[in-house]
Amino acid sequence: MGPNGFKFQVSSFKFPRYLPRMQFSDLIQNNKILRAISDCGFEKPTPIQAEAIPAIGTGRDIIGCARTGTGKTAAFALPLIQRLLNTWTAAREIRARSLILSPTRELAIQLQKNIRQFAAHTELTTLLVHGGTEYENQILTLREGVDILIATPGRMLDLIERKALKLDQVEVFVVDEADRMLDMGFAPDIRKIAPMLPQTRQALFFSATMPKDALSLATGILHKPMHISSDPVSAAAENITKQLYYVEKNNKNVLLSWLLQRLEYERVLIFCRTRRGADRLAASMKKQDLPIDVLHGEKEQHHRQELLEAFTSGETPILIATDLAARGIDIENISHIINFDLPNETETFVHRIGRTARAGASGIAISFCDPTEKGYLRDILAHLNEDFDLIEDHPFHSEQVRNYSGNVKSKHTPDKQKHISKIREQTTWRLTPGQQSKLHAKSGTPKKNARRNPRKKQG
Numbered sequence: 403m404g405p406n407g408f409k410f411q412v413s414s415f416k417f418p419r420y421l422p423r424m425q426f427s428d429l430i431q432n433n434k435i436l437r438a439i440s441d442c443g444f445e446k447p448t449p450i451q452a453e454a455i456p457a458i459g460t461g462r463d464i465i466g467c468a469r470t471g472t473g474k475t476a477a478f479a480l481p482l483i484q485r486l487l488n489t490w491t492a493a494r495e496i497r498a499r500s501l502i503l504s505p506t507r508e509l510a511i512q513l514q515k516n517i518r519q520f521a522a523h524t525e526l527t528t529l530l531v532h533g534g535t536e537y538e539n540q541i542l543t544l545r546e547g548v549d550i551l552i553a554t555p556g557r558m559l560d561l562i563e564r565k566a567l568k569l570d571q572v573e574v575f576v577v578d579e580a581d582r583m584l585d586m587g588f589a590p591d592i593r594k595i596a597p598m599l600p601q602t603r604q605a606l607f608f609s610a611t612m613p614k615d616a617l618s619l620a621t622g623i624l625h626k627p628m629h630i631s632s633d634p635v636s637a638a639a640e641n642i643t644k645q646l647y648y649v650e651k652n653n654k655n656v657l658l659s660w661l662l663q664r665l666e667y668e669r670v671l672i673f674c675r676t677r678r679g680a681d682r683l684a685a686s687m688k689k690q691d692l693p694i695d696v697l698h699g700e701k702e703q704h705h706r707q708e709l710l711e712a713f714t715s716g717e718t719p720i721l722i723a724t725d726l727a728a729r730g731i732d733i734e735n736i737s738h739i740i741n742f743d744l745p746n747e748t749e750t751f752v753h754r755i756g757r758t759a760r761a762g763a764s765g766i767a768i769s770f771c772d773p774t775e776k777g778y779l780r781d782i783l784a785h786l787n788e789d790f791d792l793i794e795d796h797p798f799h800s801e802q803v804r805n806y807s808g809n810v811k812s813k814h815t816p817d818k819q820k821h822i823s824k825i826r827e828q829t830t831w832r833l834t835p836g837q838q839s840k841l842h843a844k845s846g847t848p849k850k851n852a853r854r855n856p857r858k859k860q861g
């Protein structure tokens with residue numbers, strides 16, 4: 403039996419990958435948690451759960467590579483709850499026994515909802531703190547101490563500054579969606595928070611992707627972390643039908659309304675690259691009386707929540723969103739995802755289409771592709787190593803876009819040439835005068851623009 407009551411004792415980096423017949427009762431011992439898992443209707447652990455739960459049970463720090471949609475929340479929340487129950491001691495005044503940091507309010511709300519379900523048969527308390535809400539109740543609840551604190555970094559630091567929160571009793575520290583934290587500029591906040599935690603805390607670091615800066619942030623905080631990962635990106639979307647529409651940029655709006663009038667959908671989530679683009683599209687669709695709303699980061703928190711509720715209940719079954727706003731959305735029965743704009747990163751594409759086909763269901767992901775997006779499409783197809791179903795049978799199909807192989811620049815295409823010359827400039831700038839003269843000496847003849855000493859007589 404493991405230190406925290408886990409049946410699996412993990413002593414090396416090798417884990418059994420997903421075992422088809424593995425049960426939650428092989429991983430979790432506490433009956434109250436097992437009952438909650440069964441209330442949620444989870445029958446079998448997902449691969450990341452099968453891997454993460456015993457790993458976290460060893461008490462070691464973990465770096466986990468897992469996207470939303472893989473069952474990642476339960477993967478860290480179940481062992482966290484089990485640990486808090488096993489080491490039970492009351493949380494002291496203005497203290498939390500565990501801390502989960504989330505980059506966005508939406509994800510934080512979702513996390514609390516899930517964790518409350520998993521801890522439903524226990525006495526453990528949870529508190530959610532994020533910006534855009536009143537301080538008063540959060541401060542009052544913290545006075546009693548909480549078992550599980552879910553927070554966005556900014557509001558949490560505010561509470562610490564107001565002396566309403568101390569982190570010296572935290573046993574488990576979780577950073578969720580670390581890559582998104584970095585994108586949103588939260589790295590300095592996380593570095594500030596880490597030294598406030600006790601040395602003995604267990605730290606769990608989850609990220610959908612693991613770019614270098616996320617890894618270096620993690621290694622600065624974690625002690626000898628164990629690495630775990632869910633299935634690779636290419637396996638991300640097995641039960642999602644991917645359809646491709648080649649269309650000229652200025653026909654995308656009409657193609658969308660044509661489709662929305664014909665699709666048999668339950669809920670449709672439409673992705674745009676920018677807030678302005680999302681607003682413009684929503685305005686044009688609303689003119690056609692389509693039941694549509696738009697969700698992006700400029701909306702007030704309470705309004706964002708209302709929009710999500712209207713989408714969840716089916717009152718407004720079509721939602722246009724930007725990537726940031728859609729992060730953490732966990733709504734069942736999204737039958738269609740539409741990439742109105744293709745993203746310039748494969749990871750974002752996988753993340754978007756993963757909003758449908760949640761937990762084993764199936765779904766349809768439709769992608770529009772205009773000439774400026776052919777480069778993105780090529781990268782996505784190469785990365786996923788598959789072809790999408792090409793849909794030509796519609797009035798806006800463009801054979802020209804299909805055959806187009808050049809690179810039309812959009813304002814989002816990074817200007818490679820500029821970037822290269824910038825790097826060259828920096829390289830030249832870094833050369834010391836001695837190195838520069840060596841360079842010129844190598845070429846034999848002096849360079850055309852090589853600096854000469856004007857006072858020195860020319861031979």
Ligand code: AMP
Nearest residue numbers: 444446447448470471472473474475761
């Ligand atoms: P997450 O990756 O945590 O956002 O989870 C994605 C969805 O999968 C959520 O709706 C969870 O409720 C669901 N889920 C998580 N674990 C399981 C499981 N073992 N079996 C079935 N559904 C699950």
